[in-house]
Structures are given as C-alpha cells and as structure tokens.
Amino acid sequence: MADAANPAEPPRKRKRVTIADIAERAGVTSGAVSLAVNGKPGVSDATRARILDVARELRWRPSHAAQTLMGKNSEAVGLVLARPAEVIGEEIFFSKFIAGVQSTLSGRGYSLLLQMAEDAAAEAAIHQAWILDGRVDGILVLDPRIDDPRIAALAGMDHPTIVVGGQVDRDSIRSVHVDNGGAMGLIMDHLHGLGHDRIAYVTGDQAFRHISERMDAFSQFCVDHGVWGQSLAGNFDPAQAREATARLAGAPRPPTAIVFDSEVMAIAGMSTLASLGLRVPADVSVLSWEDSTTCQVLHPTVTALSRDAVSLGRTAAAEILQLIAGQPVQQEPVVARVIHRESTAAPDRDRGPA
C-alpha cells in the first residue's frame, strides 16, 4: 500500500543508512556529516545544506545505540512498579499517574520505560541496571517507604531521580511536593466544618511514607480540635476495608464520618454500610482519598480528595525532565482539594426517621 502510493520508493530491505552513506553521496567525510546533522559549527553553510538534503533524501535516522555508546541521553525515563499486577490493575491511581507522566514525556519525545518488580530490593536492582546501561536518563520512584532501600541505593548514584508520594530526608534526592498532611487538613476541615466530631480513618498500608504522613496529620487535627478520631490500619484491600467498616458501624458509639485511603476502599465501605442498612450520608458520611469518574456517578456521589493523579504525573515528569536538563527544579506544588458531593453532609444525630 505504501509502495503503491510512492512507486519510486527504493527497495528498502535490511541495511540501515548510516552517516557513511550520506558522506559518500555528498562527497564529504562522515565527520562532516556528524557536524552538519547536529548543527555544530565546522562546516560551511553550503556543505551543511547539501548534507542535510542527502540525509533527508536517504531517510537517514541516527542510530540510537551508537549515540548512546557515545554518551548521549537515552531519552527515556524509568519507572518500576513494585506491586502485584492485580493491585496495579485495580487502583485507578496508577493508570492516572502513568497517563500524566506519559503525556508530558511524549510531548518532549521521551518514552517511559516500565517494569514490574517483586519488592523494593528487586526494584533497586532494576534501577541500577538501567542506569549502568544508560537506558534511562532519569528515574521516578513511587511511594517511598520508611527506610526505603531504593532511596538509599539511588542516593549513592547521583542520577536524576524524583520521588513521588512522600518526602524523603536526603538532600541529593528531590521529591514532588505532595502535601499529604495539608490535604488531610483539608479533609478534616471539611468534615469538622460540617459538624462531625467522631471521625474514623481507614488507612492504606502504613509502611508507606505518604500514609504515615496522612495519619500524623489526622491525629494532630483530632487533638487540636477535640475531635474523637480513630484510624484503622488497612492495606488497600477492599475486603479489609469492608471488615473495618463493619467493625466501625457496629461500635457502641460509631463514627459519623469515615475517610478511606483509596477509591476502591471507599466504594467497598459504602457498599458495606448499605448492606448494614445504614444510609450515606444521613447516618454516616464517607470521603474517598482519590477521585474518579466512579465517585461522580455512584449513588450517592462520593465526596473525594482530588489529588489529581494525572497532574501529579505531569508534574513528576516535568521535574525529572528539568533535572535531566540540568535545570533547577521548579517545584510546583500539586494542589489537592476536596470535591464536595453527596456522600458527606452534616451529621443528623438528633433527627428522627426521615
């Protein structure tokens, strides 16, 4: 088909076209071709124009491998996901984040090199290999843990690295500024402002830095505002969220509002409440830490913290690109806000049956 459209096309089989081919055709040396195509001084304008013409005519493309061998950037950013495939498939955060990263990267001609690993140690090994191979110009690290081996390893390699999802106490490593504590403050302001003073928080995996930051802010707020607050340790598993919700609902003095650490957990929690005959928000308000279309279309619609994972990805990508370019990183803080929907309302303690 392509051939039919352009019948004069030469039989393009095997044999890649190299700068040597261009040099021969243009009657110069390959060194001159290199200077010409790279826009470096050293060839006359006339020669340069001729060389460029031939290059275009021959449909030449630089050999990425050869350029990498010479130390050129690989134009790729690496990201390894150390979670089971099932979790990555369920949590909307990952696809949003990756989509955001991609949209910025692709605009600059960069690709994302993606790999999955069993655990943080395996992830660190992949990082090492990628860096030594020059396969990536920079690395994105997701969700730092307390005493994260990946951070320790990367800190020693001085390679562009951006950590996403929590602060890191190393000078050599930058992190996308996500203010988890501040976001939790917004959530608590929202609920407390509605009149809630018995609030529960069903958390994700507490080994993650970002989760512990949220928990700290949660406790802090409760202490400061005289709110009864209870965190229940979870692990992002919906079954576990359901169990925690049932336990909370069955308590002598149940909370009037529950904050869930992910969309999937929030939905699971709401479904549990419904099956227990509890109404949202009349009996208990629900808030999801992560927004999605599902939150918008559920019945009732779900109040959510919009971290906007897509723009978080965009920001992370922009920062790693700045780091790679050797520019100072302009940390644009990722804005989070509470999107107020139907699942949160003032508690109706004293009201009779609707």
Add this chain to the structure above:
Amino acid sequence: MADAANPAEPPRKRKRVTIADIAERAGVTSGAVSLAVNGKPGVSDATRARILDVARELRWRPSHAAQTLMGKNSEAVGLVLARPAEVIGEEIFFSKFIAGVQSTLSGRGYSLLLQMAEDAAAEAAIHQAWILDGRVDGILVLDPRIDDPRIAALAGMDHPTIVVGGQVDRDSIRSVHVDNGGAMGLIMDHLHGLGHDRIAYVTGDQAFRHISERMDAFSQFCVDHGVWGQSLAGNFDPAQAREATARLAGAPRPPTAIVFDSEVMAIAGMSTLASLGLRVPADVSVLSWEDSTTCQVLHPTVTALSRDAVSLGRTAAAEILQLIAGQPVQQEPVVARVIHRESTAAPDRDRGPA
C-alpha cells in the same frame, strides 16, 4: 550507607568497567573475555573460570548500547497509547492490560517501552523510530481500527508484532485471539436466557475493530432470536452514555436490558437510571463489558463480561515473546465469561409495585 556496610569497596566513581579491564586483570584479550562471558566455545574451562571470577569481582555489566550496536536484542517491547491521558486514566482496561503485559515481561527480564501519541499516524511514526533504533524487539498494537495506518506500516517492516483487540486481515501480523463476537453471544445468551427480548447496546467508538465485531454479533443474535435490539453509538464518554441511557429510558417502549461497552459507561448509565427513578434490575437490567472491583462493590453489584484484561495482557506479552524468540505462536484464546451479579435479572413486565 552502602559504603559503610562494605568499607573495602573501591571508590566507584565515573569510569565504567569494560571487558578491556577484565582482560587486563585476567591476562587475556578482550576477545577471550567476550567468548567467556557469553558462554561461547573458544576458551579453555580454566581461562573461562578465571575470567568469570574477575568479571564478578569487578562487578562488570555488559554495555547495553554496545550490544545493541552489535545487533543484540534490546529486551524491550513497545506499546504506544493513542488516546487522551484522561481516557487512559479513567478506563480501567488500560491499567489492567499494562499490568498483565508487565507481569509476563518482567518475569523474562523484558521492559515495556511506553509512549503516548496524538493519533494513529503519530503512533505509526513512533513504531518506525523504535524499530529502526533497535529500541524494541517487538511491538504491541492495541485496538486496531478499520483501515488502520499502523497495521499497514507495520506489515511492511516484518518486525514482531502482536495486535490486541480485534482480528486483522494480514497474514504477516498475528493477533491475540479475542473472540468479541463470541463474547457478545455469551452476553446475549445470558440476557435472553433471563427472558429479555428488548435489549439495547450502548457502544464505544465504532471506528474500532473490536466494537464493530461486537455490534455485528449483537445484530446477528437479535435477528436469529427474534429479539428487539437497538445499538446506540457512543464513544466511551460517560456523559454520552448518560444521555443515551436517558433517551432509551424515555422511549415509548424502553428496553428491559442495556449492555454498556465499558465499566465507566455502565456506571454512568446506572446512575442515570437511578436518577430517573428506575430500579436496577427490577425495571431494567444492566450489563457492563468489562469487570472491575467497582462492579463488585456497587449497589446493586454489576453483572459484567470478564475479559480479564490482566490475562489478556499476559497472553499478548507471551505471544510477542514467542514471536521474538522465533518460536511458533501458540494462540491461547483469551476466555471471557459473564459474571452474573445483581444488576441483571428476569424482566418483571407484568408485576405490580414491589
């Protein structure tokens, strides 16, 4: 920290260790080192052992760039996504598929090279660049369209390619066998078996091959079984799905069951039905083409076609790996099944108020 743990470690700055370093240390030529580390004949066992020891001691790793220059495989598979970041972030299919691909690839030491593109033409350009650069050993193409430019371009390059999401009429290109028609048959069997004979189908973008395959099977079934069937063209947009649902619900003789082409569309549709005061499944049954945790925890839970995007990704990855290895591709068909949940039930035409 790493240094503290291993104080004898040499100052590992700059300068990568090459086979020349190994050769010098082991008292052989670099050619011998190459043979030794690659397990090729040409060196005595004693020499080989000595060389391997030195390589290990020096923590040598082959230069990926140099090997690629010599024509070695890149150990990466390419996938470009030609959809807006927002869509990719919302549709659970993508993250599941990518997670599945990854889990198989990572097990074999392969990475996924990912990029986003504006449209199919831009995607084809990225494919060309990747192939010419030797950056990927194989390419995965998602959701072929009618007269897809990507397929036309790839067909001419004889490079390992696997198409996912629809059949393709080219001998040189293999596709993961997803039986869209058969799956639609399962859905219709399910609904018809429950007693529905007025069924609507709100579709995704009809320019996609897999959607048109589903539509054909839908029409076919309706004709064969005397079912009143109506497809409404959509484009995966939840707002559009809501509108289509409202139109269907407001019809003089509304359907008793609606099939939606994606999870997001199904949820949007259900929310519309609820806001119109229609009960699911009492007034209308709803079925989603794509399963997810959300389908399991919604109220009512949603009957869904489980294509199992994760295993679809695994299968696609396994097939591209076989193609790369030059092995015959064993097409394991991807099994789809209808997971019956609360959102579908027998139509209650004649029944009075509950």
Add this chain to the structure above:
DNA sequence: CTGAAAGCGCTTACAG
C-alpha cells in the same frame, strides 16, 4: 572550514 583518525564497548571472523 575540512580531512583523517581515534575511540565508545562489544562481537566476530581470521590467523596462528
């Protein structure tokens, strides 16, 4: 401004 050459790190014939 241009030419000739060395080198990036590896692999692979080709002689000894």
Add this chain to the structure above:
DNA sequence: CTGAAAGCGCTTACAG
C-alpha cells in the same frame, strides 16, 4: 585453544 584486528555507527579532538 588463543591473539590480533576489523567493524557496528557515531562523535570529537587534532592536524591541515
């Protein structure tokens, strides 16, 4: 079995 050399496709000093 081993050594010496050419070559993959490019870049970059270094002479003219």
